[in-house]
Amino acid sequence: MDLCIIGSGYVGLVSGACFAEVGHHVVCVDNDQRKVDALQAGKIPIYEPGLEDLVHRNVAARRLRFTNSIEDGVDHSQIVFIAVPTPPQADGSVDLTYIERVAREIAGVLKPGEYRVVVDKSTVPVKTGEKVADTIKRYNKSAEFDVVSNPEFLREGCAVPDLMNPDRVVIGSASQKATDLMKQVYEPFRAPILVTDVNSAELIKHAANSFLSLKISYINAVAAICEASGADVEMVADGIGHGQAHRPQLPQRRPRLWRLLLPEGRESFHRDQQTARHAVCAPRGSRADQCRAAHALHRQGPQ
Numbered sequence: 194m195d196l197c198i199i200g201s202g203y204v205g206l207v208s209g210a211c212f213a214e215v216g217h218h219v220v221c222v223d224n225d226q227r228k229v230d231a232l233q234a235g236k237i238p239i240y241e242p243g244l245e246d247l248v249h250r251n252v253a254a255r256r257l258r259f260t261n262s263i264e265d266g267v268d269h270s271q272i273v274f275i276a277v278p279t280p281p282q283a284d285g286s287v288d289l290t291y292i293e294r295v296a297r298e299i300a301g302v303l304k305p306g307e308y309r310v311v312v313d314k315s316t317v318p319v320k321t322g323e324k325v326a327d328t329i330k331r332y333n334k335s336a337e338f339d340v341v342s343n344p345e346f347l348r349e350g351c352a353v354p355d356l357m358n359p360d361r362v363v364i365g366s367a368s369q370k371a372t373d374l375m376k377q378v379y380e381p382f383r384a385p386i387l388v389t390d391v392n393s394a395e396l397i398k399h400a401a402n403s404f405l406s407l408k409i410s411y412i413n414a415v416a417a418i419c420e421a422s423g424a425d426v427e428m429v430a431d432g433i434g435h436g437q438a439h440r441p442q443l444p445q446r447r448p449r450l451w452r453l454l455l456p457e458g459r460e461s462f463h464r465d466q467q468t469a470r471h472a473v474c475a476p477r478g479s480r481a482d483q484c485r486a487a488h489a490l491h492r493q494g495p496q
């Protein structure tokens with residue numbers, strides 16, 4: 194399939210290279226000309242194990258290329274992924290200006306009669322998909338498109354294996370046509386695919402981050418008891434993970450329990466994400482054992 198990824202940073206570049214590796218033709222777009230020049234010259238701006246080889250191999254095979262032109266990317270692709278930053282603002286809300294700008298730019302280059310799936314891969318607040326769709330419609334009345342949410346769960350440091358072997362793929366979509374195309378994109382990865390509505394897919398990303406930080410806090414508390422008692426926290430984490438009865442289960446119809454589990458609001462969701470990312474990726478330091486254990490627990494958690 195022909196794919197375009199707007200934003201060739203961490204998520205965009207690694208996703209683009211992995212999509213190309215399974216046979217898709219990918220155009221990675223970025224508005225940072227220096228980054229595009231570097232990528233076109235074979236220089237990889239981030240370090241991620243396995244990424245350089247992947248990029249070089251797929252560029253050589255003509256399945257991956259880089260440009261600064263959104264028009265070029267959108268013209269040549271059935272599916273357009275958005276992977277631009279969504280940084281936190283001073284008040285804790287999310288800055289959606291990058292997303293809105295890209296939505297406007299996509300609207301500006303969509304041609305009548307050329308259907309496209311616009312996929313939000315950036316981490317965004319719930320209902321951003323609706324805003325993206327509204328923006329595109331506002332700036333291009335004749336555009337034929339669907340907006341899909343496809344949150345990314347990669348971890349920095351193991352982004353290539355995470356993307357090549359995803360433990361699940363979430364597709365939030367209100368259109369069967371868009372869902373079918375998205376399934377074709379991910380079919381080569383042989384991962385479980387969860388199809389939801391757009392809002393649920395957007396929330397799954399935040400809920401997963403929040404749940405991960407909850408597990409990390411919990412295993413850190415267990416680690417403190419292990420240290421005091423001489424128990425091995427990795428063994429304890431392993432034991433928790435293997436017991437079906439104690440495997441963290443999501444409450445089915447208990448909204449009050451959900452409120453306890455998931456701190457409300459975007460601010461806390463974002464904080465959870467930062468905490469989780471730093472805690473899980475910390476390679477050394479006084480809490481390294483807890484982090485490894487948390488990582489192990491995370492891998493064994495509900496998929």
Ligand SMILES: NC(=O)c1ccc[n+]([C@@H]2O[C@H](COP(=O)([O-])OP(=O)(O)OC[C@H]3O[C@@H](n4cnc5c(N)ncnc54)[C@H](O)[C@@H]3O)[C@@H](O)[C@H]2O)c1
Binds near residue numbers: 203228276294316317
């Ligand atoms: N990095 C991670 O581990 C990770 C994991 C999961 C989800 N995410 C989410 O994915 C999104 C992207 O994160 P990232 O880490 O890849 O960011 P990044 O800063 O590494 O890359 C973003 C890229 O987008 C480009 N860009 C910005 N505006 C553009 C525009 N109008 N047109 C073209 N390119 C544009 C920037 O130049 C940059 O190269 C964020 O929402 C983030 O929260 C990140």
